[in-house]
Amino acid sequence: MWNFFVPLQCAKGIFVSDERSCLLPGCDVVFTSCKSASRRANMAASGCRGVRSILWKYGSCGKNFCVSRSKTVPQLPVRQICVSSSLWKKNLAAAGPQKFTQEFIDKQVEEFEVGKRHLANMMGEDPDTFTQEDIDRSIAYLFPSGLFEKRARPVMKHPDEIFPKQTAIQWDAEGRPFHFLFYTGRQSYYSLLHDVYEKILAIERHQDKMRNKGLFTSETKQILLTGSRWLLKEEIEEYLVENISDHDYVRLIQLMEKLLSMPYCSLEEEFILKFRKQLEAQSSKHEIPALQYDPQGVAFSVADGRRKTAKASITLRDSGSGNITINGRNYLHCFPLLQDREQLMFPLHFVGMLGRFDIEGSVEGSGHSAQAGALRLAISRALLSFVSEGEVERIRQAGLLTADPRIRERKEQYSTGTLRDDTTPLSHWIIVLYKQPYLADHKHKPALLLPVNYIS
DSSP states (O other): OEEEEEEOOOOTTEEOOTTOEEEETTEEEEEEOGGGHHHHHHHHHHHHHHHHHHHHHTGGGGGGOOOEEOSSOOSSOEEEEEEOHHHHHHHHHHHOSOOOOHHHHHHHHHHHHHHHHHHHHHHTOOGGGOOHHHHHHHHHHHSOOOOSSGGGSOOOOOHHHHSOOOOOOOBOTTSOBSSTTGGGSOHHHHHHHHHHHHHHHHHHHHHHHHHHTTOOOSOOOOOOOTTEEEOOHHHHHHHHTSOOOHHHHHHHHHHHHHHHTSTTGGGGHHHHHTTEEEOOOOOOOOOOOOOEEOTTOOEEEEEEEEETTEEEEEEEESSOOOOEEETTEEHHHHOOSHHHHHHHHHHHHHTTOTTTOEEEEEEESSOHHHHHHHHHHHHHHHHGGGSOHHHHHHHHHTTTTSOOOOOOOOOOTTSSSSSOOSSOOGGGEEEEOOBOTTOSSOOBOOOEEEEHHHHO
């Protein structure tokens, strides 16, 4: 907290009352009378420059200053300003998330459209057919970035994707709320619970009608939910435009499960599917390379594989003797580690075809482990031409046809690798204690750390 004392130029007979006070955003403003001016005149000069910037920043609040007329004409009054930043931070936290008006959103949309047309002209494209994919490609070209986190890279998105959705005005001009659940604090959430329970009651009434007619049966048409899941908590919040707790989310899902377990739940199939998300079905069909034949009539297959920055190409020849040649050399010389050689042989071992094929391959880029992974993926893809559909499914379920999506991690500064540090481990040092022979008390001197290679 800082105290500044600034003399004010007031009109004749007017002074700021010492009984009045005004609170500015972020600072406490206290007005004192002229009696204290003489005591603090010496401190005013040093504080004028700092307060001038504060008064200019909060100048809009100066219109609310209270003045009163006095019977006596004082000297120059003094204003005492106590700046308290913690109060301003508390007010910002209590205000909650920032609200955006519709006029602000409309202005942002207008600026986005103008910027999109300008960007299209810069790239030599038609502004009328310039899509969001074209915008992303243009931004990546004009502002190349090597940031590892993609969300930190420059973007140009529509304001609807950047600014969060907000609830509209929920009360009329007289202040009366539109919804009867307004004072619950989460009217959209509790309204959804009411809707789900109404669906349950409607199905129960339908069941009673079927029982009265003697047509009730539990073996009714069920809703097909294969390949779908319930909406996540974040997706429910986006749907409701409200924040809910984990307990509220669990209670909603339990109520939906109860609705789904009823015999005649298919009557509300459309309502239930609104809260389920269809998962993208992973295709079990893979592109199988066609068999090719050389002039001698020997079948062979060609496939490619990648891992990290390593690229591999494989030619798998049938009726061979099990020879494996990588980059013109035997694979024993290319991969001296047993683990890497096991990676190469695992697809052939999995289908029980060790020693049947001759493999000729080439690989480049990255390290030995990534090169072995790229070759394994290429061999697995080439094997699909020689096995049945059932074996193809077994290979797929074993994960041999799935490319490793991992990439090389960035190298940190002042370190040998991504995980390795330049500091010498403590195990490579020994502690040596030595005595000073001339000292009468024969106390040990502090320990001396010496590296192992220095001792040897």
